[in-house]
Amino acid sequence: MEFDLAFIWAGLIAFAVLTYVILDGFDLGLGILFPFAKSHAERDLMMNSVAPVWDGNETWLVLGGGGLFAVFPLAYAVVMPALYMPIMVMLLALVFRGVSFEYRWRAQKLKWVWDLAFSGGSLVAALCQGIALGALVQGIKIEDRAYAGGWFDWLSPFSLLCGLAVAVGYALLGACWLIMKTEGGICDHMRRLARPLAVATLALIGVVSLWTPFLDPVYFSRWFNLPGSLWSFCVPALMAALVWLLFSGLRGGADRQPFFAALGIFVTCFIGLGISFYPMMVPPSLSIWAAAAPDKSLSFTLVGALVLLPLILSYTAYAYWVFRGKMDPNEGYH
Amino acid sequence: MLDGISAETLARVQFAFTVSFHIIFPAFSIGLASFLAVLNALWLRTRDTTYLTLFNYWKKIFAVAFGMGVVSGIVMSYQFGTNWSVFSDKAGPVIGPLMAYEVLSAFFLEAGFLGIMLFGRDRVGDKLHMFATGMVAFGTLMSATWILSVNSWMQTPAGYSIAANGQFIPEDWWQIVFNPSFPYRLVHMVLAAFLTTAFVVGAVGALHLLRDRDDREARRMFSMAMWMALIVTPIQIFAGDAHGLNTLEHQPVKVMAMEGHYDSHPEGAPLILFGIPNPAEKRVDYALEIPKLSSLILKHDLNAPLDGLDTVPDTEEPPVPIVFFSFRVMVGLGFAMLAVGLWSGVARLRGRLYTAPWLHRACLLMGPTGFIAVLAGWITTEVGRQPYTVYGLLRTSDSLAPVAAPAVATSLIAFVVVYFFVFGAGTAYILAMMNKRPATPRLGLRDAPVRAAGLVPPGKLDALSPKTPN
Numbered sequence: 001m002e003f004d005l006a007f008i009w010a011g012l013i014a015f016a017v018l019t020y021v022i023l024d025g026f027d028l029g030l031g032i033l034f035p036f037a038k039s040h041a042e043r044d045l046m047m048n049s050v051a052p053v054w055d056g057n058e059t060w061l062v063l064g065g066g067g068l069f070a071v072f073p074l075a076y077a078v079v080m081p082a083l084y085m086p087i088m089v090m091l092l093a094l095v096f097r098g099v100s101f102e103y104r105w106r107a108q109k110l111k112w113v114w115d116l117a118f119s120g121g122s123l124v125a126a127l128c129q130g131i132a133l134g135a136l137v138q139g140i141k142i143e144d145r146a147y148a149g150g151w152f153d154w155l156s157p158f159s160l161l162c163g164l165a166v167a168v169g170y171a172l173l174g175a176c177w178l179i180m181k182t183e184g185g186i187c188d189h190m191r192r193l194a195r196p197l198a199v200a201t202l203a204l205i206g207v208v209s210l211w212t213p214f215l216d217p218v219y220f221s222r223w224f225n226l227p228g229s230l231w232s233f234c235v236p237a238l239m240a241a242l243v244w245l246l247f248s249g250l251r252g253g254a255d256r257q258p259f260f261a262a263l264g265i266f267v268t269c270f271i272g273l274g275i276s277f278y279p280m281m282v283p284p285s286l287s288i289w290a291a292a293a294p295d296k297s298l299s300f301t302l303v304g305a306l307v308l309l310p311l312i313l314s315y316t317a318y319a320y321w322v323f324r325g326k327m328d329p330n331e332g333y334h
Numbered sequence: 335m336l337d338g339i340s341a342e343t344l345a346r347v348q349f350a351f352t353v354s355f356h357i358i359f360p361a362f363s364i365g366l367a368s369f370l371a372v373l374n375a376l377w378l379r380t381r382d383t384t385y386l387t388l389f390n391y392w393k394k395i396f397a398v399a400f401g402m403g404v405v406s407g408i409v410m411s412y413q414f415g416t417n418w419s420v421f422s423d424k425a426g427p428v429i430g431p432l433m434a435y436e437v438l439s440a441f442f443l444e445a446g447f448l449g450i451m452l453f454g455r456d457r458v459g460d461k462l463h464m465f466a467t468g469m470v471a472f473g474t475l476m477s478a479t480w481i482l483s484v485n486s487w488m489q490t491p492a493g494y495s496i497a498a499n500g501q502f503i504p505e506d507w508w509q510i511v512f513n514p515s516f517p518y519r520l521v522h523m524v525l526a527a528f529l530t531t532a533f534v535v536g537a538v539g540a541l542h543l544l545r546d547r548d549d550r551e552a553r554r555m556f557s558m559a560m561w562m563a564l565i566v567t568p569i570q571i572f573a574g575d576a577h578g579l580n581t582l583e584h585q586p587v588k589v590m591a592m593e594g595h596y597d598s599h600p601e602g603a604p605l606i607l608f609g610i611p612n613p614a615e616k617r618v619d620y621a622l623e624i625p626k627l628s629s630l631i632l633k634h635d636l637n638a639p640l641d642g643l644d645t646v647p648d649t650e651e652p653p654v655p656i657v658f659f660s661f662r663v664m665v666g667l668g669f670a671m672l673a674v675g676l677w678s679g680v681a682r683l684r685g686r687l688y689t690a691p692w693l694h695r696a697c698l699l700m701g702p703t704g705f706i707a708v709l710a711g712w713i714t715t716e717v718g719r720q721p722y723t724v725y726g727l728l729r730t731s732d733s734l735a736p737v738a739a740p741a742v743a744t745s746l747i748a749f750v751v752v753y754f755f756v757f758g759a760g761t762a763y764i765l766a767m768m769n770k771r772p773a774t775p776r777l778g779l780r781d782a783p784v785r786a787a788g789l790v791p792p793g794k795l796d797a798l799s800p801k802t803p804n
Contacts, residue, residue: 058408059404059440062408062411066430066437067434069422069434070426073425076414077419077422078419080414080415080422087412087416088745091409094405095756099405099760103759106398106763107759148736151737151738294497296427296505297426297504300431300507301435304434304435
């Protein structure tokens with residue numbers, strides 16, 4: 001039996017990136033909302049709500065990068081130089097944000113520095129991820145197996161808009177996460193913040209979605225010719241349902257519904273992106289099969305991934321299950 | 335400030351800087367994870383609370399060092415693509431999968447066991463906690479194995495073919511993973527990590543002994559560290575010698591640079607103890623040499639001929655002074671470690687291990703030498719294999735990404751500033767913890783959630799316990 005290993009791996013990489021967005025999105029969003037907290041105690045509580053999970057979440061980013069290197073080395077070799085600045089800045093922002101989880105509790109006079117590092121690092125990392133996504137969607141120029149553009153090609157109104165959309169969207173996820181995890185003042189506060197964030201997220205998604213088909217005629221034809229046009233009906237319909245769930249959850253005082261509806265919106269956007277991209281790995285010209293490593297590399301790596309990924313996923317799911325429910329502000333996790 | 339320097343030089347400086355910073359943390363955490371496993375096992379076996387106190391003391395230091403290792407490691411996994419994309423494209427099919435395995439094993443260790451090791455003792459029971467602690471140690475060794483396999487393949491490539499598009503294609507994974515220099519490099523590096531940790535532990539023990547020679551925990555850790563220094567240092571010197579002979583077989587030019595042999599010696603080569611390499615004149619100035627000793631060490635024959643750098647074209651020659659000096663730093667520190675180990679052995683025999691302030695002062699001074707030796711060793715092997723990234727097959731200058739010098743310069747400056755600030759602060763916090771006695775009840779400056787990667791919140795860990803009655 002013949003397996004299309006490149007296709008399987010494209011699916012696995014897409015899955016790793018989506019898992020990263022789902023897991024780390026709310027985590028970064030919470031950092032973006034850090035300055036809006038009303039007291040030190042609220043900030044402690046916000047940070048503690050993700051302290052046990054954040055680095056497990058971020059490891060998916062390493063897995064995405066490492067996995068891309070292993071199975072699509074050409075795509076990795078083209079995308080990294082093309083997105084040089086946003087990637088470098090994102091990494092530095094994540095360094096600041098990551099260490100502040102440990103340092104914040106050990107510093108006394110300098111505590112405000114690590115508060116700032118946490119929220120600033122989260123915001124900058126979110127913006128850079130959005131900008132990198134936008135730059136990828138608008139296409140990367142390749143000649144002779146190498147990036148052939150300039151080092152500011154990533155900067156465009158479209159990529160900046162994507163950066164803003166991702167940052168606002170992450171903030172929405174962060175607010176919804178806190179609605180689910182907290183009680184009392186901070187929960188009500190987040191509920192009040194979530195409404196305008198949801199409106200802004202949806203407006204930005206709308207603009208990006210309408211803009212994308214006009215960036216490249218290929219995108220246009222994927223969405224507006226059969227069979228793609230079937231999707232152009234389904235995806236917005238799914239989106240409308242999720243939006244209704246989000247707002248009714250926020251209005252009706254539900255704890256979990258807003259968070260899962262917001263996650264659903266992110267997943268739907270990701271599916272939309274997949275429809276635009278397929279069968280390209282790096283638009284406009286590098287396909288999944290052209291970017292893939294030889295089958296020997298793909299199969300060797302697949303063995304490890306098939307053994308370890310289910311273990312990691314089930315452990316993660318179990319940990320979140322154990323961790324479910326509201327936090328007790330007095331107990332903390334230490 | 336960095337005008338007029340090529341993108342290649344800047345990219346090399348950037349990689350050297352980020353990887354040098356990164357290696358410090360694994361070099362410490364590989365050894366420390368094993369030390370923690372030993373401490374925990376001894377506590378369970380003897381029920382002597384000294385071991386428990388030491389375990390709790392070092393695990394907090396481990397958590398901070400491990401956190402810094404994780405964030406500096408994220409940067410490394412992207413450096414290959416941003417600055418060395420041609421290398422990534424060509425070597426990716428071979429080394430990419432090995433690095434993916436490194437990430438997966440590190441990931442599995444992180445997600446699964448670190449949280450339990452750090453917080454779980456009271457909640458999961460001794461057996462599961464011991465298992466988790468052992469798995470953390472095993473995981474750090476697995477990570478080291480995979481990443482050293484990658485590095486060794488770049489030094490002594492095997493089991494590959496080259497495709498029409500210039501990519502290295504894997505032919506035999508067994509040969510790739512167990513390439514000729516891998517076993518030597520793995521042993522040498524793991525022993526180096528153990529020694530690095532031993533000398534840090536020894537220095538902390540010595541510090542507290544100088545303050546109070548009756549401090550129980552300080553005595554215990556100092557004694558354990560000195561056993562390591564006494565036993566492991568000679569083994570390491572032996573392993574290093576074997577690694578050197580392996581290098582002579584596969585990368586003779588590197589050995590020529592390490593020895594400072596600009597000229598061939600058909601009748602036995604001298605060992606240059608010290609000197610100043612003069613690359614312009616192709617000789618070593620002010621050389622202090624012992625005749626024929628180099629031939630004896632490398633060929634086990636006083637009169638064995640040894641080729642010098644005059645037998646290779648200049649374009650194949652690594653930067654000799656860097657390799658020459660860094661090698662001597664590493665070897666010199668290795669012998670200093672041996673001296674300290676022997677000194678401690680004598681003091682122990684005379685029953686004065688805990689009452690020898692000069693030994694304690696020497697150990698305090700030796701605390702950071704493991705890190706310096708590890709860095710010097712890596713500089714020797716990495717600079718010594720220049721001008722290649724994949725030895726003999728892919729030149730460093732042909733590996734570079736199409737990035738402009740200003741972009742690399744800007745990011746380099748950003749990395750330098752951020753790393754010194756961030757990791758400087760982390761090091762300061764670690765030193766502050768080491769400055770307190772192991773028996774200090776609250777080691778963190780405030781009551782902190784010392785945790786790194788535990789997916790399970792410690793408050794809920796009892797759900798994992800098989801003993802929980804519910």
